[in-house]
Amino acid sequence: MEIVFLIFILVLSIFLGFELISKVPATLHTPLMSGANAISGITLAGAFISAGAAMTVDSEFAKYLGTAAVAFATVNVVGGYLVTDRMLAMFKSKKGRS
Amino acid sequence: MDIQLLANLAYVVSAVLFIFGLKRLGSPATARQGNMLSSIGMLIAVIAGLTAEGIVDFKLIAAGMIVGIVIGALAARLISMTSMPEMVALFNGSGGAASLLVGWAALYASDGSVFTSVTIILAILIGGITLTGSLIAYGKLSEVIGSGAVVFNGQRIVNSLILLGLFYSGYMLCMDPNPESVWFWAVLGLSLLLGIMAVIPIGGADMPVVISLLNSYSGIAACAAGFAINNNILIVAGSLVGASGIILTNIMCKAMNRSLANVLFSGFGAVKQAKAIEGEVKPISAQDAYYILEAATNVCFVPGYGMAVAQAQHVVKELGEILEKNGAEVSYAIHPVAGRMPGHMNVLLAEADVPYEQLVEMDEINPRIENVDVAIVIGANDVVNPSAREDEGSPIYGMPIINVDQAKTVFVLKRSMASGFSGVDNPLFFGENTRMLFGDAKESIAGVISEFSK
Numbered sequence: 001m002e003i004v005f006l007i008f009i010l011v012l013s014i015f016l017g018f019e020l021i022s023k024v025p026a027t028l029h030t031p032l033m034s035g036a037n038a039i040s041g042i043t044l045a046g047a048f049i050s051a052g053a054a055m056t057v058d059s060e061f062a063k064y065l066g067t068a069a070v071a072f073a074t075v076n077v078v079g080g081y082l083v084t085d086r087m088l089a090m091f092k093s094k095k096g097r098s
Numbered sequence: 099m100d101i102q103l104l105a106n107l108a109y110v111v112s113a114v115l116f117i118f119g120l121k122r123l124g125s126p127a128t129a130r131q132g133n134m135l136s137s138i139g140m141l142i143a144v145i146a147g148l149t150a151e152g153i154v155d156f157k158l159i160a161a162g163m164i165v166g167i168v169i170g171a172l173a174a175r176l177i178s179m180t181s182m183p184e185m186v187a188l189f190n191g192s193g194g195a196a197s198l199l200v201g202w203a204a205l206y207a208s209d210g211s212v213f214t215s216v217t218i219i220l221a222i223l224i225g226g227i228t229l230t231g232s233l234i235a236y237g238k239l240s241e242v243i244g245s246g247a248v249v250f251n252g253q254r255i256v257n258s259l260i261l262l263g264l265f266y267s268g269y270m271l272c273m274d275p276n277p278e279s280v281w282f283w284a285v286l287g288l289s290l291l292l293g294i295m296a297v298i299p300i301g302g303a304d305m306p307v308v309i310s311l312l313n314s315y316s317g318i319a320a321c322a323a324g325f326a327i328n329n330n331i332l333i334v335a336g337s338l339v340g341a342s343g344i345i346l347t348n349i350m351c352k353a354m355n356r357s358l359a360n361v362l363f364s365g366f367g368a369v370k371q372a373k374a375i376e377g378e379v380k381p382i383s384a385q386d387a388y389y390i391l392e393a394a395t396n397v398c399f400v401p402g403y404g405m406a407v408a409q410a411q412h413v414v415k416e417l418g419e420i421l422e423k424n425g426a427e428v429s430y431a432i433h434p435v436a437g438r439m440p441g442h443m444n445v446l447l448a449e450a451d452v453p454y455e456q457l458v459e460m461d462e463i464n465p466r467i468e469n470v471d472v473a474i475v476i477g478a479n480d481v482v483n484p485s486a487r488e489d490e491g492s493p494i495y496g497m498p499i500i501n502v503d504q505a506k507t508v509f510v511l512k513r514s515m516a517s518g519f520s521g522v523d524n525p526l527f528f529g530e531n532t533r534m535l536f537g538d539a540k541e542s543i544a545g546v547i548s549e550f551s552k
Contacts, residue, residue: 003213006333017338017339020117020120020341022345027432027454032342036317039335039338040316040336042140042320042336043197047203049152052158072199074166075192081140082171083182088130090448091448
């Protein structure tokens, strides 16, 4: 049954994603992509489990794999949000210009 | 209260914040706030993730995070806006790598059920394709490797063999989900190889499609990793990213009037022109350009990748301001596939302080292009090529273009008469109302500006 729930979530979020993203104007497509990069760093939440697991069941090697995953995902999260913010700060309105 | 339940509730909160964040991206005025909301959502998800069952050792987590924070923060701060496509390509790759590694590590803790095995294999497969595909895309964008399409005889056969091999080794790995087995290495190796093979036949000018598609893959990979480890928030966030990438891919393909399959498999080669171009190229000097611009009341800049290469966005904006002071209406028309990634030109012009109201889309400028006194084409070629509209034999026939040839006068800033990335000749350069300003775009514009200040 759990599989069905997960697929349910998947399908609904895909539809939601299409609705949301199709409203983003062309001028913001680059920040949209770098912002999406940041969100895909959510893998971090999954990487923790392998990097910090107890030694009993898992091999030592799996922990290192998890650690590398943590590093890669953190690059995405930190780099993605910062660079998106840097870009969006540059988009100024005519009124906002001194 | 149960800590697992709390963590799952926290995931709901972060999903809501991601959604509001994306919604706020609907307008440049609210976008920055949206990004902030989304990052708060991520922070909550990360904290909740740290409470997950089974985490006893935080040393390695901390080490990984510190490395990631340093690299991510430095990259975000140091990258120039011109190199944004390369940066996004690398970030796509790192997202793919993370999902691949999560899948790989999950194999050690797998319960052995077929569903789990399939999702682990998908995470490794999509993550691997995203990783190597993005690295190749990065190489092409930064011109570390040639940006041309690499096509060879029997490419399809090789690719089909890779796919068959993947299916077979994936099936064998499913039967025996063991990270030590040879089938695991086969899946890993073939996935990485497939990523390379998928991107090499795609030429430089098609990069906006590839980056969007890899962006989508990095989301789908996160989604697959979410299934592999039974984590809701990975599935929600991953599919939001996946949907975003697919929409952008679709927009890019439409803007080139090509199907995704055509972009991915056919390696856009230079095709012989069906119609010979007749006419004469009319070069002008900065001074002539000044006389025409001085009298213009409506000027439209049309930037392309050449503007990024010449780093000309700041002088372009300077000229735009001078023209505005001179009483002209100034706009910047941006074709969806101008540059190397969706929205690339918009970011460069925003960096140069052009207010976003002046950035107009192709569909907005075309109906009123006839009122434009001077259209200034800077380093764009295919996106203003009239043969896309008129010449049925042209390989880019049918692609929507900015109809600059219908403006009263067109200035084309160009290094030389070489054809664009698609290798297609451009009759615009021979047009009756076209004037060519040869030379580096930045210097040419600076020359015109100095004429104004005389």
